[in-house]
Each structure stands twice: as structure tokens, then as C-alpha cells.
Amino acid sequence: MxxxxxxxxxxxxxxxxxxxxxxxxxxxxxxxxxxxxxxxxxxxxxxxxxxxxxxxxxxxxxxxxxxxxxxxxxxxxxxxxxxxxxxxxxxxxxxxxxxxxxxxxxxxxCDRALRRGILTGYRSVEADLPTVRGRINLAHQLRARPGLDLPLAVRYDEHDEDITENQLxxxxxxxxxxxxxxxxxxxxxxHRLIDSLQNVTVPIYRPAAIPIVTWTRLNxxxxxxxxxxxxxxxxxxxxxxxxxxxxxxxxxxMAVLFETFVRASLREALHASPDQFPSGDNCPPLTLDAQGRVRLKPDLSYWPHGQCAFIGDVKYKRDTGPGQSSDLYQLLAYATATQLPAATLIYADGPPEPHIHQIPAAKVNLYVQHLDLTKPPKDLLQQIDHLSLLVMAAGEGTQTPTGARRQSR
Incomplete structure (x- = not known):
């Protein structure tokens, strides 16, 4: 090959x-x-x-x-x-x-997950059977076979391995x-993993419709x-x-992965729930215009008490330091829509020193931060911990973080 x-x-x-x-x-x-x-x-x-x-x-x-x-x-x-x-x-x-x-x-x-054995659980099954099992699905029975006694459309619960977790x-x-x-x-x-899941239905998923699993102490x-x-x-x-x-x-x-990592790690550092620190698609309705036609979906937003306290964006690109104009315009739109005094832009590469752009007309500070993805995991998470402090500081409109360079625009 x-x-x-x-x-x-x-x-x-x-x-x-x-x-x-x-x-x-x-x-x-x-x-x-x-x-x-x-x-x-x-x-x-x-x-x-x-x-x-x-x-x-x-x-x-x-x-x-x-x-x-x-x-x-x-x-x-x-x-x-x-x-x-x-x-x-x-x-x-x-x-x-x-x-x-x-x-x-x-x-x-997967090997760690299956050490206790294959997870089993209850799932709802709809089937046509010659005898009653569970409950008769009268609506389906009358629609599919009016006037016929058999087979019966039934709905029942099955306890086996063919559950969403194993299907994923x-x-x-x-x-x-x-x-x-x-x-x-x-x-x-x-191949051993596939063989161990031989009693599981082979699923077909679309990337935009991957099922969400509810986590309990059992799974x-x-x-x-x-x-x-x-x-x-x-x-x-x-x-x-x-x-x-x-x-x-x-x-x-890699752009999606970087965005997902930054959001997940900041959420973890802030001890925030997915509702408090949502993805762009799950962000509470946010629009730039009064008519609500210009919908905004920020990569990062923090809603600790039902109100937006922090807004930010993530860019998987290299930045030379002060931030790129189009990215800053987008960030300013987020700050304007949320009426926050600050917003933060996070790049995947760039100099270690943060920057700040003061926008006098809008009374907004735009922070520019850079992560070094070549650092070992421990050091990278330390960078995230520092950013989590800036999330709170920017959201509360506090003073410029130590070491930030002031830039005018």
C-alpha cells in the first residue's frame, strides 16, 4: 500500500x-x-x-x-x-x-470501560408479535392492520446489551x-472490542445527530x-x-477540536455546567440587531446566574500578537450584543504576552490571549487555569490583567 x-x-x-x-x-x-x-x-x-x-x-x-x-x-x-x-x-x-x-x-x-463487563440496560421495543407482550400499540395496530387480529403491534421494555452506550x-x-x-x-x-459488542445493533448516525447519553452511577x-x-x-x-x-x-x-478543548477545559476549571458554559449552538439567544435577525453564536460564553458574564471567541490560527482585525471586529460584535465591558479572543499560537485593545467609543476592552499547544499537558492546563481567572476578571469588568499590553484601535 x-x-x-x-x-x-x-x-x-x-x-x-x-x-x-x-x-x-x-x-x-x-x-x-x-x-x-x-x-x-x-x-x-x-x-x-x-x-x-x-x-x-x-x-x-x-x-x-x-x-x-x-x-x-x-x-x-x-x-x-x-x-x-x-x-x-x-x-x-x-x-x-x-x-x-x-x-x-x-x-x-474502551478496555477500561468494559472491565466490569458489557453494560446492559432497558430499551423500548416496538414489534409485531403473535402474542401480547407489554402493551398493545392500538394506534399502530388500527392504522396498519384494521380489522385483523394478528400480528399484534406491541410495545415493551427489553433489558439487554443493545443500548445507546454500546451502540456508540x-x-x-x-x-x-x-x-x-x-x-x-x-x-x-x-477487533476484540467489535467482537465483544456482537449482540449490539449496528447503528447509522449522522454527524449532526449523535445521541446524547444521560450519565448516572450505573454507567x-x-x-x-x-x-x-x-x-x-x-x-x-x-x-x-x-x-x-x-x-x-x-x-x-483541528479547529473544531481546539474550540471543544478550550471550552471543555475552561468549563472544568470554572466548575461550570454545560448550561452555564454552553457551546455556540446551545448558547441562549443572542442577536446583534434590535430586530433579532443577526444571530450570534459565540464559541465561549459564561452564564453563571442566567445572565451572560463573559463572552469570547476561539481561533485555531497563529497570531503575531495584537490580534487580527476581522477577529477583533467579530469579538466587538459579541461584546456589543451582550453589553459587556470586555471580551476575550483566544488563539492557538502566538507570543506569550497577552494584549488588550481599548475601544473608547464602545467602552469595551478586547483581550487577546494565546495558548501554546506544544507544551506538555500539565503546562497547557496551567495556561487554561490562568485563562479561567481572566474569564471572571473580564466578566466583572475588573482592571487590566498583569502584563497585558495596551493597544489602541
């Missing part, structure tokens, strides 16, 4: 590509593909935020992250479930490549099964594995139809 190895935001010149490989890089991996100057059959390829692997025929198209794989795995694991994350997890440093690292992390969390694990495992893995141990772990030990499965499925592992053949792939949008 041929492996075409690329790196996030790095241009590789004069690549020989088939038409299908070229189109997959453009449409699925969202890379920029341009003809090489002076050539009729070569291409210059520049990946964007999307990393992962897609099998196209006998070619493995692999885009690796610009940060170390161990750091990407930390972001992925922590974003899925902060409470259960282990800083000394051996899977962080042992991965030879991106795909093997992601699969290794997933199977490790199986869905993620099946997506990862056909990817090229380096290491027999991880490959066997993945809490499943949470790290299930939340990672939900995150992988939500970020989309495509099955690219080509006739009747499925092309397996693992796709991770």
Missing part, C-alpha cells in the same frame, strides 16, 4: 495524483490542490485545518497535525472527558502515527476498523470511552461511497 504523508498547513510540491486522489484531497480532506507550474500531471498540495487519513484504492492519504501527535491525542482525550483524563497515559507517547494513536487511545478507554462504541469502532494500523496489538484490541464508568466515540463521530469519519464499496476514513477538524 502506498502512503502519501502530508502535514497540516505545509505545502508539498509536485505530487503525482490520480483523479480520485486529487478530488478526495479537495473535497474530503479539504486541502488546497493546484497544478504544479510547468507540469501537466503534478500537483502542489497544501492541507488546511483538517487532519486524518482516507483510503483511496491502494493509497493511504494521511495528513498529520503540525503539533506533536501526543499533544493532539491529549486535546482529543481531554475534550471528550476532562474528569477521567490521565496525564501519564501511555498511549500519548507510544503512537507511531496519527491513526494508530487515535485508535490506540479509543481502544484503551460499536459505531466508532466500525469506522476505525478498516484504517491502516501499525501494530498488531492495537489491531487485535479493536459513569463508560463515560470516557463513549464521549470520545461521540466526539470522533461528530467530527465526522466519512464513508465515501464509490459504487457499493465504502472508503474508510478518519477525519479530525
Amino acid at each position: 502506498r502512503t502519501l504523508r502530508l502535514r497540516e498547513w505545509t505545502t508539498t510540491h509536485a505530487l503525482a495524483l490520480t483523479a480520485r486522489e486529487r478530488d478526495t484531497l479537495r473535497t474530503v480532506l479539504r486541502a488546497t490542490v493546484q497544478p504544479t507550474t510547468g507540469s501537466t500531471d503534478r500537483y502542489d498540495v497544501t492541507p488546511g485545518n483538517t487532519i486524518g487519513a482516507v483510503l483511496v484504492g491502494e493509497t493511504n492519504l494521511l495528513i498529520e497535525p503540525k503539533i506533536p501527535i501526543s499533544r493532539m491525542l491529549f486535546l482529543l482525550g481531554y475534550a471528550a472527558e476532562p474528569n477521567a483524563w490521565r496525564h501519564d497515559d501511555a498511549t500519548l507517547g507510544a503512537a507511531p502515527d496519527l491513526v494508530t494513536g487515535v485508535v490506540g487511545l479509543f481502544t484503551t478507554l 462504541l460499536l459505531a466508532a469502532a466500525l469506522k476505525l476498523r478498516n484504517l491502516p494500523l501499525r501494530g498488531d496489538t492495537i489491531r487485535r484490541s479493536l 459513569l464508568h463508560y463515560r470516557p470511552a463513549v464521549e470520545l466515540a461521540r466526539l470522533l463521530l461528530r467530527m465526522h469519519s466519512p464513508d465515501l461511497a464509490s459504487g457499493s464499496t465504502e472508503t474508510p476514513g478518519l477525519i479530525i477538524d
Whole structure:
């Protein structure tokens, strides 16, 4: 098998590509593909935020992250479930490549979840049976078979392994099964997981409709594995139809991952609930105009007592320090809509010194912060702890944080 190895935001010149490989890089991996100057059959390829692997025929198209794989795995694991994350997890440093690292992390969390055995629970079943079981579904019976006695449309509760938690694990495992893995141990772990879930219905999920699991003391030990499965499925592992053949792939949008990590880690540092520190889609209604037509969905917002106390945005890009104009305009719109005296912009890369832009006309301070994703997990979380203090300070309109540079706009 041929492996075409690329790196996030790095241009590789004069690549020989088939038409299908070229189109997959453009449409699925969202890379920029341009003809090489002076050539009729070569291409210059520049990946964007999307990393992962897609099998196209006998070619493995692999885009690796610009940060170390161990750091990407930390972001992925922590974003899925902060409470259960282990800083000394051996899977962080042992991965030879991106795909093997992601699969290794997933199977490790699944092995921990299944140590007590396969989780069972009650589920509602609707079926047509020759005898009564549970309750007769009269509405369905009369609609489907008016005037007929059998079979009976019934609804009953079944207690078995075919529950949402196991279905999510199986869905993620099946997506990862056909990817090229380096290491027999991880490959066997993945197949062992699939075999252990053989009594579970094979689910089909759309990335925008991944089920949410309610956590109780009975299923809490499943949470790290299930939340990672939900995150992988939500970020989309495509099955690219080509006739009747499925092309397996693992796709991770680093911009989505970075945003999810920042929100999850700040939520954890603030001891806030998802309702108090929601995602943009789940944010309480926020509009820029009086008519309510300009809907805003900030990446970060904090609602400790039902009122917005902090607003912010996350950008997976490198910043030279003072912040980029378009990003600051967006941040100012958030501050204007919430009538807050401050808002914070967080970049994935940039100088360690924070910046502040004072906007006299709007009486707003715009803070610009940078995270260093190359730092070890402990140091990265210390940066998050510092940001959590700024969340409170910015929300309360307190004085400029120590070390912030004042910039006028």
C-alpha cells in the first residue's frame, strides 16, 4: 500500500495524483490542490485545518497535525472527558502515527470501560408479535392492520446489551476498523472490542445527530470511552461511497477540536455546567440587531446566574500578537450584543504576552490571549487555569490583567 504523508498547513510540491486522489484531497480532506507550474500531471498540495487519513484504492492519504501527535491525542482525550483524563497515559507517547494513536487511545478507554463487563440496560421495543407482550400499540395496530387480529403491534421494555452506550462504541469502532494500523496489538484490541459488542445493533448516525447519553452511577464508568466515540463521530469519519464499496476514513477538524478543548477545559476549571458554559449552538439567544435577525453564536460564553458574564471567541490560527482585525471586529460584535465591558479572543499560537485593545467609543476592552499547544499537558492546563481567572476578571469588568499590553484601535 502506498502512503502519501502530508502535514497540516505545509505545502508539498509536485505530487503525482490520480483523479480520485486529487478530488478526495479537495473535497474530503479539504486541502488546497493546484497544478504544479510547468507540469501537466503534478500537483502542489497544501492541507488546511483538517487532519486524518482516507483510503483511496491502494493509497493511504494521511495528513498529520503540525503539533506533536501526543499533544493532539491529549486535546482529543481531554475534550471528550476532562474528569477521567490521565496525564501519564501511555498511549500519548507510544503512537507511531496519527491513526494508530487515535485508535490506540479509543481502544484503551474502551478496555477500561468494559472491565466490569458489557453494560446492559432497558430499551423500548416496538414489534409485531403473535402474542401480547407489554402493551398493545392500538394506534399502530388500527392504522396498519384494521380489522385483523394478528400480528399484534406491541410495545415493551427489553433489558439487554443493545443500548445507546454500546451502540456508540460499536459505531466508532466500525469506522476505525478498516484504517491502516501499525501494530498488531492495537489491531487485535479493536477487533476484540467489535467482537465483544456482537449482540449490539449496528447503528447509522449522522454527524449532526449523535445521541446524547444521560450519565448516572450505573454507567459513569463508560463515560470516557463513549464521549470520545461521540466526539470522533461528530467530527465526522466519512464513508465515501464509490459504487457499493465504502472508503474508510478518519477525519479530525483541528479547529473544531481546539474550540471543544478550550471550552471543555475552561468549563472544568470554572466548575461550570454545560448550561452555564454552553457551546455556540446551545448558547441562549443572542442577536446583534434590535430586530433579532443577526444571530450570534459565540464559541465561549459564561452564564453563571442566567445572565451572560463573559463572552469570547476561539481561533485555531497563529497570531503575531495584537490580534487580527476581522477577529477583533467579530469579538466587538459579541461584546456589543451582550453589553459587556470586555471580551476575550483566544488563539492557538502566538507570543506569550497577552494584549488588550481599548475601544473608547464602545467602552469595551478586547483581550487577546494565546495558548501554546506544544507544551506538555500539565503546562497547557496551567495556561487554561490562568485563562479561567481572566474569564471572571473580564466578566466583572475588573482592571487590566498583569502584563497585558495596551493597544489602541
